[in-house]
Amino acid sequence: MGLAAGLLGILLGLGLLIALAYRGWSVLLLAPVAALIAALLSGEPLLAHWTQTFMGSAATFIGQFFPLFLLGALFGKLMEDSGAVASIADFMTKTLGTKRAILAVVLAGAIVTYGGVSLFVALFVIAPMAGALFRAADIPRRLMAPAIALGTFTFTMMALPGTPAIQNAIPMPFFGTTPFAAPGLGIIASAIMLGFGLWWLARQETLARRGGEGFGADHGVPDAGALTETTLRERASTAREFDPAEIAHGHQSEAHPPIAIAVLPLGLVIIVNLVMSFLVLPRLDFAFLAEPRWGALSLASVSGVWSVAVALAVAIVATVALNWRRLPKLRETMDAGANASVLPIMGVASLVGFGAVVAALPAFALVRDWVLSIGGGPLVSLAVATNILAALTGSASGGLTIALDALGGTYMKLAAEIGMDPALLHRVAVMSAGTLDSLPHSGAVVTLLAVCGATPRQSYRDIVMVAIVGAILALVAVIVLGSLFGSF
Known part of the structure; x- marks a missing residue:
C-alpha cells in the first residue's frame, strides 16, 4: 500500500481514538485498536506492531516513569488524608x-501543586474553599473554575523551575536535562501566566459587580463519589497522574x-529535588x-527522574512522620494512593x-517532514507539534511523550548542529504540552467543571483565557527570548 493509504490509516486511527475517548471509552482498548487500524491501512504486520512496537514503547514509558506516578499519587493522597492540603487552603x-x-x-492551588500534590487531590480540597470564599465575597460562581485552573493547570505544571509535575519530567530522558531546565525562562513564563490570569479574573470580577452579578444559586460542591462515574474517570485518568476514583477511599483526618x-513536605520536595x-x-x-546490564545509559538520561523520585520519597516519609x-x-490511605497511580x-x-x-x-515521514518544514526554527516546530498532539489526545503527558518519542532525537540533532542548549527544548516542549491540552474534551477540564458545579457555557471562556491564552503568550515569550539569548 502507498503512503496515501498509510496517511489515511493514521488519520482514521487518530480520529477513532479521539472520538471514542471523548465518549468515555477506555484508552486501554482504544489505543491498540487505533494503532492496528493505522498499521493495517499501511500494509504493516499487525501482530508484530501490537506486541513489539506498541507494547515495547508502552513498557519503556512505564519503566521510566511509574516511580513518579506511584510516588506522586501516594504523596498527594497522604497530604489530603492528613489534612495538610485543607490546612493550606484554610x-x-x-x-x-x-x-x-x-x-x-x-x-x-499553586502552593500545593508546585509542592507535588496531584491536581485532582488539589481540586477536591480547593473547590469547597473557593465556593465558601466566592459566596462570602459575592463573586460569580462561574469564576471559581478559571481561578482554580490558573493556580493548578498552568505555571506550576509547566514553567516554574523544579516542578515535580510528570510533564516536567518526561523530557528529561530525551534531552538529558534536569527538572530545573531553563530556570530564568521558566520564571518569566510563570510571571506572564500568573499576571495575565490575575488581570483577566480581576477584570471579570469588576464587570460582574458593575452588572449586579453575584455568586448566584448555591448548589453546593459535588462530593467525590458523584464525580467518579466511569465516563469521567476514563477521561480524567489520561489527563493527569491520579485516578479520581481513589479520592473517596482512605480516611481523611478531621484535625x-x-x-x-x-x-514542610511541599518545601522538602523542591529542596531535595534541587540538592539531588x-x-x-x-x-x-x-x-x-554504561554497562549493558544497566541499559548502557548515561547519568543524564536518568538523573532527572531519580532526583524527583528521591524528593517525593523524602516528602512521603516526612508527611507520615509529622x-x-x-x-x-x-x-488504607497508602493503598488508595498507590492504586490511584495505576490507571x-x-x-x-x-x-x-x-x-x-x-x-x-x-507514511509518518510525511508528517515528520511537514513538522520540520514549519518556519521559525526548531523551537517553533517543536511547539506546534506538541501542541497539536496534546490537543488531539486531551493529555499533556500523552501528547508530549508521543511528540518526543517520534521527534526527540531529531530535535537533539538539530540542537547540536546549531549549538542550542537542550534545556531550551525541554522548557518549550513542556510549555507546549500544557496549552491546548485544556480544550473542552480534556479530562482535567471536565473534572474541574464538575467539581465546581459549573457548565462549559458558564466558565469555559474564562478557562480559555487563563489556561490557554495566558500560556500561549508565555510560550511565545520563551521562544522569542530563547531564540535571541539562548537558555538561561
Missing part, C-alpha cells in the same frame, strides 16, 4: 480573606495540622550505568504505544 482563606478571594484560591507542618539535581548526583560515580496521629488508617500510567502508556506505532509507519 490558611490562605484566613490570610487573604474575601477581599482577595480570587488571589487566595489561585495561590492555594488539620498547623500550617508550618502542612507546608545539582549537588548529590553529579558528584557520585555512576560509571557502571502526621502520624492524623493518619489512623495509614494502610493513569496505563492510560498514558497506551497513548504512547499508539504514537510509537504511528511513528514507525512509512
Whole structure:
C-alpha cells in the first residue's frame, strides 16, 4: 500500500481514538485498536506492531516513569488524608480573606501543586474553599473554575523551575536535562501566566459587580463519589497522574495540622529535588550505568527522574512522620494512593504505544517532514507539534511523550548542529504540552467543571483565557527570548 493509504490509516486511527475517548471509552482498548487500524491501512504486520512496537514503547514509558506516578499519587493522597492540603487552603482563606478571594484560591492551588500534590487531590480540597470564599465575597460562581485552573493547570505544571509535575519530567530522558531546565525562562513564563490570569479574573470580577452579578444559586460542591462515574474517570485518568476514583477511599483526618507542618513536605520536595539535581548526583560515580546490564545509559538520561523520585520519597516519609496521629488508617490511605497511580500510567502508556506505532509507519515521514518544514526554527516546530498532539489526545503527558518519542532525537540533532542548549527544548516542549491540552474534551477540564458545579457555557471562556491564552503568550515569550539569548 502507498503512503496515501498509510496517511489515511493514521488519520482514521487518530480520529477513532479521539472520538471514542471523548465518549468515555477506555484508552486501554482504544489505543491498540487505533494503532492496528493505522498499521493495517499501511500494509504493516499487525501482530508484530501490537506486541513489539506498541507494547515495547508502552513498557519503556512505564519503566521510566511509574516511580513518579506511584510516588506522586501516594504523596498527594497522604497530604489530603492528613489534612495538610485543607490546612493550606484554610490558611490562605484566613490570610487573604474575601477581599482577595480570587488571589487566595489561585495561590492555594499553586502552593500545593508546585509542592507535588496531584491536581485532582488539589481540586477536591480547593473547590469547597473557593465556593465558601466566592459566596462570602459575592463573586460569580462561574469564576471559581478559571481561578482554580490558573493556580493548578498552568505555571506550576509547566514553567516554574523544579516542578515535580510528570510533564516536567518526561523530557528529561530525551534531552538529558534536569527538572530545573531553563530556570530564568521558566520564571518569566510563570510571571506572564500568573499576571495575565490575575488581570483577566480581576477584570471579570469588576464587570460582574458593575452588572449586579453575584455568586448566584448555591448548589453546593459535588462530593467525590458523584464525580467518579466511569465516563469521567476514563477521561480524567489520561489527563493527569491520579485516578479520581481513589479520592473517596482512605480516611481523611478531621484535625488539620498547623500550617508550618502542612507546608514542610511541599518545601522538602523542591529542596531535595534541587540538592539531588545539582549537588548529590553529579558528584557520585555512576560509571557502571554504561554497562549493558544497566541499559548502557548515561547519568543524564536518568538523573532527572531519580532526583524527583528521591524528593517525593523524602516528602512521603516526612508527611507520615509529622502526621502520624492524623493518619489512623495509614494502610488504607497508602493503598488508595498507590492504586490511584495505576490507571493513569496505563492510560498514558497506551497513548504512547499508539504514537510509537504511528511513528514507525512509512507514511509518518510525511508528517515528520511537514513538522520540520514549519518556519521559525526548531523551537517553533517543536511547539506546534506538541501542541497539536496534546490537543488531539486531551493529555499533556500523552501528547508530549508521543511528540518526543517520534521527534526527540531529531530535535537533539538539530540542537547540536546549531549549538542550542537542550534545556531550551525541554522548557518549550513542556510549555507546549500544557496549552491546548485544556480544550473542552480534556479530562482535567471536565473534572474541574464538575467539581465546581459549573457548565462549559458558564466558565469555559474564562478557562480559555487563563489556561490557554495566558500560556500561549508565555510560550511565545520563551521562544522569542530563547531564540535571541539562548537558555538561561
